[in-house]
Amino acid sequence: MAGPDVFDAIASPVRRALLDVLAGGARSVHDLAAPFEMSRPAVSQHLRVLREAGLVAEERVGRERHYRLDARPLRAVADWAGHYEQFWLRHARLLREFLEEDG
Amino acid sequence: MAGPDVFDAIASPVRRALLDVLAGGARSVHDLAAPFEMSRPAVSQHLRVLREAGLVAEERVGRERHYRLDARPLRAVADWAGHYEQFWLRHARLLREFLEEDG
DNA sequence: ATGATACGTAAGAAATCTCTTACCGTTAAC
DNA sequence: GTTAACGGTAAGAGATTTCTTACGTATCAT
Secondary structure, eight states: OOOOOHHHHTTSHHHHHHHHHHTTOOEEHHHHHTTSSSOHHHHHHHHHHHHHTTSEEEEEETTEEEEEEOOHHHHHHHHHHHTTHHHHHHHHHHHHHHHHHTO | OOOOOHHHHTTSHHHHHHHHHHTTOOEEHHHHHTTSSSOHHHHHHHHHHHHHTTSEEEEEETTEEEEEEOOHHHHHHHHHHHTTHHHHHHHHHHHHHHHHHTO
């Protein structure tokens, strides 16, 4: 009963790479697995994590299953990280000011 | 020798909560651990993960260690998620168009 | 000096993650 | 109808995570 947590889903480089591929359009599991040096079931399991996080949706097409990206949960990630923008901007501003005061 | 990966660091709800607290200003480990129902060493270990990801910096103050937020690595997270904005916007646009065509 | 406080680290237990191989059902091809 | 391709799930091994308690070190209080 592992929670479908989007932060957890994107923690894996493999799963981020899968999302990257899917950004180019829907793909079959076969095609998705091809670039990876791991077994096809392993990719299926990563896809399950992404599915439970709501990041991908599957559509049955003949004997294939086409996965397509659903980026909506990533909005929460962008929003969360975005709340810290003021802090990294402040960091940059302080650094700039420090360099200027020395010039 | 676990890599200091920011996506991994923010995958934990506890660590995200720690960052949230630190957004309000630097804190001692004692203060950081107080709101959590876990031992103080456990919090220290979470802080280590954050430190290795570059998300916090420590400053020794007497017998305390003050941790302060360093949000710079979060910019990479915001950028990464932001690249998917077009997709969730498209999703919203299609939904809106679907509803309008029905009205 | 002695004792208490702050905090990191070590060691180990339990849970979870991430692979693998084996297997099953479904659909396409011949 | 057989056979091959697609892809999910099960079972299990090994690595990693995330806690705990125990302990060591540095600093403050008396």
